[in-house]
Amino acid sequence: MRQNGIHHVTAIAGPARRNVDFYTRILGLRLIKKTVNFDDPETYHLYYGDEAGQPGTVLTFFPWAQATPGRLGVGEAQETVFRVPEGAIGYWTHRFVEKGVSHQALAKRFGETVLAFKDSDGMRLALVATPGGGSEPAWSHGDIPLDAAIRGFHSVSLLLEDAAPTGAILSDVLGFVEIAREGGLIRYKAGETAIGGIVDLRAAGGFLPGRQGAGSVHHIAFRAPDDAAQAAMVCKLAENHRIRTTEQKDRNYFRSVYFREPGHVLFEIATDIPGFAADEPLATLGQDLKLPQFLEPRRKDIEAVLPALA
Numbered sequence: 001m002r003q004n005g006i007h008h009v010t011a012i013a014g015p016a017r018r019n020v021d022f023y024t025r026i027l028g029l030r031l032i033k034k035t036v037n038f039d040d041p042e043t044y045h046l047y048y049g050d051e052a053g054q055p056g057t058v059l060t061f062f063p064w065a066q067a068t069p070g071r072l073g074v075g076e077a078q079e080t081v082f083r084v085p086e087g088a089i090g091y092w093t094h095r096f097v098e099k100g101v102s103h104q105a106l107a108k109r110f111g112e113t114v115l116a117f118k119d120s121d122g123m124r125l126a127l128v129a130t131p132g133g134g135s136e137p138a139w140s141h142g143d144i145p146l147d148a149a150i151r152g153f154h155s156v157s158l159l160l161e162d163a164a165p166t167g168a169i170l171s172d173v174l175g176f177v178e179i180a181r182e183g184g185l186i187r188y189k190a191g192e193t194a195i196g197g198i199v200d201l202r203a204a205g206g207f208l209p210g211r212q213g214a215g216s217v218h219h220i221a222f223r224a225p226d227d228a229a230q231a232a233m234v235c236k237l238a239e240n241h242r243i244r245t246t247e248q249k250d251r252n253y254f255r256s257v258y259f260r261e262p263g264h265v266l267f268e269i270a271t272d273i274p275g276f277a278a279d280e281p282l283a284t285l286g287q288d289l290k291l292p293q294f295l296e297p298r299r300k301d302i303e304a305v306l307p308a309l310a
């Protein structure tokens, strides 16, 4: 069956080491790839996910020690939401209190229990209790019990001037359909995709535009199974929406095109193949600094400027 949905979310962070600590030690995600920003090789590109980094579980960061905080506004992702098993919300609330993580009181959204919180850069995140999630595989490492561990993305929400043009791209090109509305949110879902299958749109006309910085989402990548499916999506964008993407870029673990959707959020379409085991074994994902072939000749210089992570 064809799987659509979120492939990965990429955000901007402050100091790299603090970012690694938060996502591996507090949230218990696996650091699945330690590489550099291919377009700016003196900056890390850190990937966190489940054990294998399957599409729909991967949150990535460009950490910059000097990054100034972003300011949320229209044309941006508002919140990035993870799934946890239904009985685990109490565990997480307790954990956030204990670890001093800034969080809000439990809320209900579309009938689901939501625990909103922020990372060490003020990035807006949330956990949603998901029925049945406890039987799915997860990365259980350190002190988080397997039956409470994060099970990939639930959704992202976008803050937009006007929801309709972005909704048209989600439904015509990216495989989503509108399934519900509640309190200013319009929910889109990608077929039967359980992990990373939801995008919520919030129209907030009149808000200031966002300013990207630490804690801001840089872009959201959507899934294409392979190159042919991606090419078909690129065609639809051009023919039905007059949107041109970049040329395809080889990101080693997936192949990508990028475009600004009509609400100004940067979207990417990334292939599910070849995946994160393309250049290192599954068992040791994320341990060594991996560079694409074209940067290997510069490895020494790159390693010299990257900050230590532990």
Ligand code: ZN
Residues within 6 Å of the ligand: 008, 010, 219, 221, 268
């Ligand atoms: Zn990306």
